Amino acid sequence: MPPASALLLMLAGVVGLAAHLASAPFASTGNQIPGLTYEAERTAPHAPLALVVTSVQDGSAAAKADIAAGDVIVGIDGRPIASVSAVARAMKGDAKRGVDLHIRHGGESRYKHLPPTRVKEPHVPENTRHRG
Structure with missing residues (x-):
């Protein structure tokens, strides 16, 4: 059994790590609109999310709306x-009309509309038989 001082040192390390993780900004990477x-x-733990744009695809609706890397989306x-799941739901729920994004850019606030994305329907050959 380890000495009491080693257990106290280990407990102090765990508490310190927990405090560090609690004070760090909450971030999630690799998400897409x-x-x-x-x-x-x-x-802060109960503050709304801010989405920091990391890249914009050339020729996309986001690029045409003049959204750039470094812009911060603060509302949809x-x-x-x-x-993040609310972002996905908003994008899916507004698939027919698009979404309005509230963006902070260089200290200014602006609104941009992203039109709905068009998804190609899969090609189904005419001679496909259906089970029935």
Whole structure:
């Protein structure tokens, strides 16, 4: 059995690590909105998310809307961003009309509309038989 001082030292390390993780900004990487990628950042545990644009695909609706890497998306369709899953739901739910993004750019606030993305229907040959 380890001495009490070793256990106390280990406990202090665990508490220190927990405090560090609790104070670090909450971030998620590798997320996408059609035509752009972003990193989700939260400055406090209950604060809305901010989506920092990390890349924009050339020729995409995001590029045509003049959205650039470094822009910060702070709202979608007039609402603050609660979670990354809320972003996915908003993009899916607004597939027919697109979404309005509230963006901070160089200290200025602006709104940009991303039109719906068109998904190609899979080609089904005419002579395909259906089980029935």
